[in-house]
Amino acid sequence: MSAATEIDRVQAIVDPIASDLHLDVYDIERRGGTIRITLDSPAGAERGINMDELALATRLISRQMDEVDPIPGHYTLEVTSPGLERQLRTAAHFQREIGKKVTVRLADPSADPRRVDGQLVSADERSATLLLDSGDERSIDITAIDKARTVFEFGPKPKPGKPKAGAPKAGAGTSKATKNPKSSVSKSPSSKKETQPS
16 A cells, blocks of 8 residues: 555545544654644634644544554554644645745755745745745745745744834934933922931
8 A cells, every 4th residue: 555545544534533623634644654643723723723632633533543444554643733833845834824934945955045034925736935035035836845844933022113122222323412401300408318416
């Protein structure tokens, strides 16, 4: 039995279970003796998948795979989430992550540059388009990609109207000293404290 046929048979088992749990099947792959099923919350959801959902999905998928036995021999079943930085292997992965920052390594070792980073602005069945830091857009054929993943930016986002951390503050680099000949602090006679010798 080919790996593609095995994956198709596993997919037929996993899809209805994930659908019943309101989850998406992000990926199914075979790595040696391991079948890795990656589940996620639906695209656009405000939160990701949690451990309780993964545990329930694992039990249900494992039970169904034992009953149907889609893969001959021994294998290890791994049910996981895609994590913060997600591998992008298929056109559907790229389409799901539009709007996010990604890093791409091209398959051609002589490509210059070989690594391309930017915001994923569009994707279809054949290509992904990134908005580079320079402001240029670059379209990349998905079959020309060796590895790609989303990039999670750690740290809080700056508040609206506030400069980004590490950015120079307005007026930085200039110095303006003003002297006010009149002090803004006044002393009143009642604030003076006199001590008397004892």
